Amino acid sequence: xxSHEQMVSAVExxxxxxxxxxxxxxVSLYAPDxxxxxxxxxxxxxxxxxxREFYTRSMTMGPKLELDGPVRTGGxxxxxxxxxxxxxxGQKKIEVIDxxxxxxxxxxxxMRAFWSPANMHGFEGQ
Amino acid sequence: xxSHEQMVSAVExxxxxxxxxxxxxxVSLYAPDxxxxxxxxxxxxxxxxxxREFYTRSMTMGPKLELDGPVRTGGxxxxxxxxxxxxxxGQKKIEVIDxxxxxxxxxxxxMRAFWSPANMHGFEGQ
Numbered sequence: 001x002x003s004h005e006q007m008v009s010a011v012e013x014x015x016x017x018x019x020x021x022x023x024x025x026x027v028s029l030y031a032p033d034x035x036x037x038x039x040x041x042x043x044x045x046x047x048x049x050x051x052r053e054f055y056t057r058s059m060t061m062g063p064k065l066e067l068d069g070p071v072r073t074g075g076x077x078x079x080x081x082x083x084x085x086x087x088x089x090g091q092k093k094i095e096v097i098d099x100x101x102x103x104x105x106x107x108x109x110x111m112r113a114f115w116s117p118a119n120m121h122g123f124e125g126q
Numbered sequence: 127x128x129s130h131e132q133m134v135s136a137v138e139x140x141x142x143x144x145x146x147x148x149x150x151x152x153v154s155l156y157a158p159d160x161x162x163x164x165x166x167x168x169x170x171x172x173x174x175x176x177x178r179e180f181y182t183r184s185m186t187m188g189p190k191l192e193l194d195g196p197v198r199t200g201g202x203x204x205x206x207x208x209x210x211x212x213x214x215x216g217q218k219k220i221e222v223i224d225x226x227x228x229x230x231x232x233x234x235x236x237m238r239a240f241w242s243p244a245n246m247h248g249f250e251g252q
Contacts, residue, residue, distance in 0.1 A: 072241050097225075114205035
């Protein structure tokens with residue numbers, strides 16, 4: 001099982017990938033047959049191709065991730081609170097918690113993103 | 127599916143139950159056959175009796191919960207970041223993220239707590 005430090009490092013690389021708008025850097029964190037459920041309750045993206053397509057689309061508007069607290073780890077999982085900031089004034093943001101499940105090699109095999117429209121702030125119509 | 131507000135209210139009652147050191151108040155949030163995995167990766171407590179015993183034991187030292195950020199909800203789940211504060215000077219705390227899965231009646235059917243010793247601060251020997 002990966003160590004706390006290895007899992008925290010993966011989360012930091014995930015944040016960095018958004019900073020660089022680099023979908024391939026995100027894909028490299030995932031195992032080949034990994035699943036991504038974002039937001040939770042919506043159809044799952046499975047495998048590197050589907051994951052690459054999902055993140056390429058997600059990064060179109062240049063979102064950045066800002067960690068809102070420490071990464072919690074246990075039992076081969078990491079969970080972390082963050083905001084997706086959609087412009088740098090910070091007027092538009094989505095408050096999210098992600099969970100990553102890791103395999104023995106330290107690759108993410110399952111990602112679930114906990115958020116819904118109730119966690120979106122500053123968007124038109126609100 | 128319960129609303130965002132209903133799920134947030136359940137989280138607030140969970141925090142309140144620790145404030146009151148009231149295991150029965152926690153049990154009332156759970157469905158009869160609910161599961162509790164705390165911390166994630168350890169044996170699961172299933173059903174009201176096992177859950178009552180777990181929280182009665184957990185509350186022995188008078189821990190209080192302090193939310194560290196907003197409750198995220200989606201797809202019938204809530205996820206929330208908090209600290210377990212073990213004395214009111216705040217010297218000892220555990221940083222945790224819990225996820226609650228809800229049924230149609232708004233009862234919690236599955237709780238998972240994401241933390242490990244790496245998220246404990248101020249304990250002896252650290």
